[in-house]
Amino acid sequence: MLTLKKILLPVDFPHTSFSVLHQAATLARHFRSELILLHVVTPRARAAGIPSPGREPAGWNLLEEILRRAQENQDQLLALDLAGLAIQSRLVDGDPPQAIMESADRESAGLIMMPSHGFAFDEFLLGSVPAQVLYETNCPVWTGGHIKESPPQKYAIRNVLCAVDFRPHNHKTVSWAVQLASEFRARLTLAHVTPGVESWGPGGNYVNPLWKKELVGDASEHMAALQKEMGTNADVFIGSGNIPKALSHAAQQTNADLLVAGFQPYGGYLKTHGYAVIAALPIPVLSI
Secondary structure, three states: OOOOOEEEEEOOOOOOOHHHHHHHHHHHHHHOOEEEEEEEEOHHHHHOOOOOOOOOOOOOOHHHHHHHHHHHOOOOHHHHHHOOOEEEEEEEEOOHHHHHHHHHHHHOOOEEEEOOOOOOOOOOOOOOHHHHHHHHOOOOEEEOOOOOOOOOOOOOOOEEEEEOOOOOOHHHHHHHHHHHHHHOOOEEEEEEEEOOOEEEEOOEEEEOHHHHHHHHHHHHHHHHHHHHHHOOOOEEEEEEOOHHHHHHHHHHHHOOOEEEEOOOOOOOHHHHOHHHHHHHOOOOEEEO
């Protein structure tokens, strides 16, 4: 049974990702988790009026400031989503990725949830704080969809997509996906992307049908064996070629609300393409 006693949520205050807050509230309410809001105070943050840790002026509260800004952004749902949850606020100094990982260890967090990009986290994922945290922590990391903030809405998990590459770590990844799908009564699809089957030839690209049949057949056999080991009967998607594009297509085809993948901390092609996959998908990605 999946349990999440504590969820660590680094917030990019004052440019908070309200969509990730809504997602965190959904998980915290379902699993009865304690939600820990963490802001790493940097020189840029101080310039925005955020006090140093331990020197908060009377009446200054991170959660209250976030809710106030949510109202200013016409997000009336956030206060309702967070109402009744056990929430703690933390302000810490230091290097953002290191401070986040140290806080996760100190708080014994079962999950880190954060936007894929932002003001302090850089405009793009590559080389950013989320990317460093993603590949340097053993804690599962949930990154929000790599899109601009959308109108406020409640988050729901109805369809779960799980990317596998047939490595031993897949068992842990699939286990998370199975349990999340069960908890939220969601449809589960297991996805695998084979190497490309196209080659250049006269007139453009050429697909070798025999090669494609062998690759897809081999992947299907591995998928069947994995499902037998895991005791699952999930839907299956097998694509080929560009991994981010293929998984993006799978997400669209299955109406996925969440991608679960084994991006970290082990090797394999999924980890190699982790940055690009997260950047290509408009849905949250849970990296196990």
